[in-house]
Amino acid sequence: MRLDIISIFPEYFAPLDVSLIGKARRTGLLDVHVHDLRSWTHDRHRTVDDTPYGGGPGMVMKPEPWGEALDAVAPPDGPAPRLVVPTPSGRPFTQAMAAELAAEDHLLFACGRYEGIDSRVVAEAATRMPVSEVSLGDFVLAGGEVAVLVMVEAIGRLIPGVLGNAESVADDSFAPGAMESLLEGPVFTKPPVWRERAVPEILLSGNHGAIARWRRDQALRRTAQNRPELLGRLAPETLDKHDLKI
Numbered sequence: 001m002r003l004d005i006i007s008i009f010p011e012y013f014a015p016l017d018v019s020l021i022g023k024a025r026r027t028g029l030l031d032v033h034v035h036d037l038r039s040w041t042h043d044r045h046r047t048v049d050d051t052p053y054g055g056g057p058g059m060v061m062k063p064e065p066w067g068e069a070l071d072a073v074a075p076p077d078g079p080a081p082r083l084v085v086p087t088p089s090g091r092p093f094t095q096a097m098a099a100e101l102a103a104e105d106h107l108l109f110a111c112g113r114y115e116g117i118d119s120r121v122v123a124e125a126a127t128r129m130p131v132s133e134v135s136l137g138d139f140v141l142a143g144g145e146v147a148v149l150v151m152v153e154a155i156g157r158l159i160p161g162v163l164g165n166a167e168s169v170a171d172d173s174f175a176p177g178a179m180e181s182l183l184e185g186p187v188f189t190k191p192p193v194w195r196e197r198a199v200p201e202i203l204l205s206g207n208h209g210a211i212a213r214w215r216r217d218q219a220l221r222r223t224a225q226n227r228p229e230l231l232g233r234l235a236p237e238t239l240d241k242h243d244l245k246i
């Protein structure tokens with residue numbers, strides 16, 4: 001998969017050389033290109049922002065550098081990537097969206113700063129490429145860079161070959177299927193007793209059916225406790241008759 005990222009802070013993306021994503025880049029599973037938006041400015045100060053029409057505080061990112069950047073990274077006569085624009089006013093980013101984006105061949109991320117990017121940029125881009133405006137949650141970051149790092153990690157780990165054990169994503173919170181609207185329950189490793197706290201006995205029993213049942217009960221309990229609104233979204237076909245009545 002190819003990823004292009006346009007930002008005024010290319011140095012923000014140094015973490016993409018580390019850990020799973022760094023390894024995926026080195027093995028050729030991910031081809032990541034980070035671009036400095038200011039390369040498409042033409043004035044001495046390399047200006048990317050201006051005052052908002054209609055007044056009000058803050059600055060807005062100018063359309064001209066963004067237009068030139070998108071034309072250069074996704075030429076109008078070439079194959080179109082999907083443009084992903086992080087913004088608090090976008091659709092909420094979910095595991096299902098990460099899976100959809102992981103199936104694309106080419107993603108282009110546009111990192112906003114200040115009060116965001118002049119709205120004509122996305123409107124114009126949408127005439128020649130698919131666009132997703134995506135929100136990480138109901139809060140406001142200072143810029144799109146951190147949002148893109150989050151999305152790249154969530155998307156990258158779903159690309160076949162990136163994770164050592166592909167099965168681990170199937171058991172994750174929000175994984176499609178049985179876990180779709182559930183949070184994963186508690187996990188444990190050795191030693192069996194630590195600071196007088198024992199690992200739940202069932203996990204040492206070797207009884208795989210009973211362990212699966214216990215894990216599902218724990219997932220249902222934790223979801224009821226921390227995200228009760230998710231329980232209403234459990235698909236009836238993923239429920240079994242032994243599920244806890246919560």
Ligand code: SAM
Pocket residue numbers: 085086087088089111112113114115116117134135136137138139140141142143144145147
């Ligand atoms: N004025 C904008 C608003 O109220 O919707 C907020 C702009 S914010 C200070 C600057 C940039 O940070 C945005 O253009 C976007 O790229 C990024 N950003 C901030 N919060 C975000 C969120 N919750 N999800 C995704 N991106 C976010």
